[in-house]
Amino acid sequence: MSQKTKQIAGNMLIAQSGGPTVVINQSLVGAVMEAKKHKEIKKIYGALHGIKGILGEDLIDLGRENVHTLQAVANTPSSGLGSVRKKPTPEDCAKIFEKLKKHGVRYFFYIGGNDSAETTHIINEEAKKAGYQLRCFHIPKTVDNDLRENDHTPGWASAAKFVAQAFMGDDLDNAALPGVKINIVMGRHAGFLTAAAALARTYPGAGPHLIYLPERPFDVTRFAAEVKKAYQKHGRCVVAVSEGIVDADGTPIAAAYTKEVDSHGNVQLSGTGALGDFLVGLIKQKTDISRVRADTFGYLQRSFPGVVSENDAKEAFAAGREAVRLATSGDIDGSVAIRRKKGKKYQVHFERVELRSVAKETRHMPDAYIAKNGCDVTKAFLDYAAPIVGQLPKIGRFKKIKVKK
Numbered sequence: 001m002s003q004k005t006k007q008i009a010g011n012m013l014i015a016q017s018g019g020p021t022v023v024i025n026q027s028l029v030g031a032v033m034e035a036k037k038h039k040e041i042k043k044i045y046g047a048l049h050g051i052k053g054i055l056g057e058d059l060i061d062l063g064r065e066n067v068h069t070l071q072a073v074a075n076t077p078s079s080g081l082g083s084v085r086k087k088p089t090p091e092d093c094a095k096i097f098e099k100l101k102k103h104g105v106r107y108f109f110y111i112g113g114n115d116s117a118e119t120t121h122i123i124n125e126e127a128k129k130a131g132y133q134l135r136c137f138h139i140p141k142t143v144d145n146d147l148r149e150n151d152h153t154p155g156w157a158s159a160a161k162f163v164a165q166a167f168m169g170d171d172l173d174n175a176a177l178p179g180v181k182i183n184i185v186m187g188r189h190a191g192f193l194t195a196a197a198a199l200a201r202t203y204p205g206a207g208p209h210l211i212y213l214p215e216r217p218f219d220v221t222r223f224a225a226e227v228k229k230a231y232q233k234h235g236r237c238v239v240a241v242s243e244g245i246v247d248a249d250g251t252p253i254a255a256a257y258t259k260e261v262d263s264h265g266n267v268q269l270s271g272t273g274a275l276g277d278f279l280v281g282l283i284k285q286k287t288d289i290s291r292v293r294a295d296t297f298g299y300l301q302r303s304f305p306g307v308v309s310e311n312d313a314k315e316a317f318a319a320g321r322e323a324v325r326l327a328t329s330g331d332i333d334g335s336v337a338i339r340r341k342k343g344k345k346y347q348v349h350f351e352r353v354e355l356r357s358v359a360k361e362t363r364h365m366p367d368a369y370i371a372k373n374g375c376d377v378t379k380a381f382l383d384y385a386a387p388i389v390g391q392l393p394k395i396g397r398f399k400k401i402k403v404k405k
Contacts, residue, residue: 007040007328008133010106014062015047015054017112017119018085019143020078020303021155023316027111027139028081029074030320032062038328041107050084050110051119054099055092074317077303088119093126100134107135107327111320113142113153117335118359124333137323138335138355141316143302145192146362149353151340152192154316157309157388159186159301160196164392166297167200171207171238172395178236179291180227180283183208184276186301187242191215191365193301195377196385197240202395207238214244215365216374218253223279224286226375231289243275243296253278272296309390315348322350346387 012035016024028046035041044063047053060081065073073080088096100108110120117138124136140147145156163185174181185194191213198211209230212218230237245253254275276294283292319336326332334352341347369381 007330008106008135009040009042011043011045011104012041012107012109012324013045013047013054013059013100013103013105014081014109015050015111016079016081016083016141017050017110017116018083018141019113019299020083021141021143022077022158022303022305022308023154023313024078024111024141025076025080026074026313026316027141027154027320029070030317031109031111031139031324032065032070032320033067034321034324035107036063038324040328041324042104045103045105046081049082050086050112050116051088051092051096052084052086053082054096057099057103059103075313077305085115086119087115088122090126093122096123097126097130097132101132106133107137107324109137109139109320109323109327111139111141113140113144114147114358114360114362116141117147117355120335121355121359124355133331135327135331136333136355137327138358139319139323140336140338140358143193144187144190144362146188146190146364147337147358148361148363149335149337149357151338151348152388153338154312154319155302156192157312157390158307159193160199160385161309161312161389161392162301162304162307163193163196163297164199164389165307166300167197167208167238167240168202168206168393168395170295171200174207174236174238177291179293180231180237180239180289181207182239182241182276182279182283182292182294184241184243184273184294184296186297187214188244189214189362189364191242191244191370192385194240194242195365195369195381196389198377198382199385199389199392202392203397205234206395207234207236208240209234209237210375211240211377212242212245212375213365213370214242214246214252215370217248217250218245219248220282221286224282227283228287228289231287239279241275241279245275309388311346311388311390319350326352 127134143159
């Protein structure tokens with residue numbers, strides 16, 4: 001990679017891809033508002049529904065939107081430009097360059113996860129082959145928190161806050177009417193979002209009492225025994241299960257109930273409640289517990305209005321802003337990574353990393369965050385997650401002072 005101080009003049013194109021989040025529009029608006037400060041960026045276009053919008057020339061002029069509208073969109077969940085799950089073919093790339101050239105685009109920004117980083121990398125490499133000056137930047141986003149090179153990613157903390165608060169409510173419900181409650185949480189390969197359920201433990205004995213992550217093999221017989229043990233101990237049991245749990249061979253348990261895949265070849269895990277139903281049936285079959293229920297959080301976790309991590313929103317905006325600053329600083333491309341500063345006080349900084357280091361592959365929960373029994377998290381994870389997610393609601397409980405008989 002060469003770095004030249006010479007700035008290139010041209011138009012900017014930005015798009016969003018993959019699953020929507022509560023703060024993905026913060027990154028979008030952060031990039032747009034920063035771009036307005038740079039004279040070398042002439043027009044600011046937004047592609048509707050990712051690269052699908054580029055190919056179809058379905059563009060809007062974001063540079064003409066006023067500050068009030070931009071700020072309102074930034075504080076609105078989901079993808080303001082619309083999203084897409086599409087991996088470009090070589091033929092698509094050739095067409096994309098024709099569209100970029102036609103509209104005088106020299107700055108390209110794509111907000112998304114590892115699949116989106118791969119798409120950005122493909123477009124960037126094709127631009128180099130064609131000798132077309134194009135500065136490509138990936139802006140991180142994913143509720144799974146599984147992007148390599150990042151301490152954490154925009155979107156995860158707000159989704160984690162939703163998960164934690166949902167479990168707080170479900171735990172109180174379960175305490176009032178005891179039984180077994182199983183909640184299926186998003187997380188294909190990484191258990192960060194499911195693990196966030198542990199933040200709901202705000203009083204002694206609070207659930208979730210068991211947490212199952214895709215980083216550890218899931219044994220159906222052991223699961224039933226662990227639920228029964230927790231139920232006997234607490235008189236009830238709340239369970240957090242990742243949608244991506246796998247058997248000893250690494251095959252997703254949910255794969256037995258769906259054959260649908262997306263354009264990147266990923267098996268669809270969130271489109272059914274079959275995994276929860278299977279686990280409910282398992283508990284009823286292997287124990288004498290009669291009151292067993294399950295819910296699949298599904299898409300509710302991603303774009304729930306009003307449940308926003310303050311740090312998540314700030315960092316998402318800053319990531320978009322930083323991408324534009326980097327792209328206009330010289331002949332440079334890459335992905336913006338969030339890094340945590342050392343020290344007791346929670347602080348982050350942003351770094352440029354190579355696109356290929358973020359593209360396609362994902363990271364997993366570190367072993368230090370997973371309890372040795374395989375069905376819980378450690379204090380190290382709580383220390384990692386708590387400052388990013390932020391403050392949760394306070395729970396009031398009676399002291400239960402007994403009246404003498």
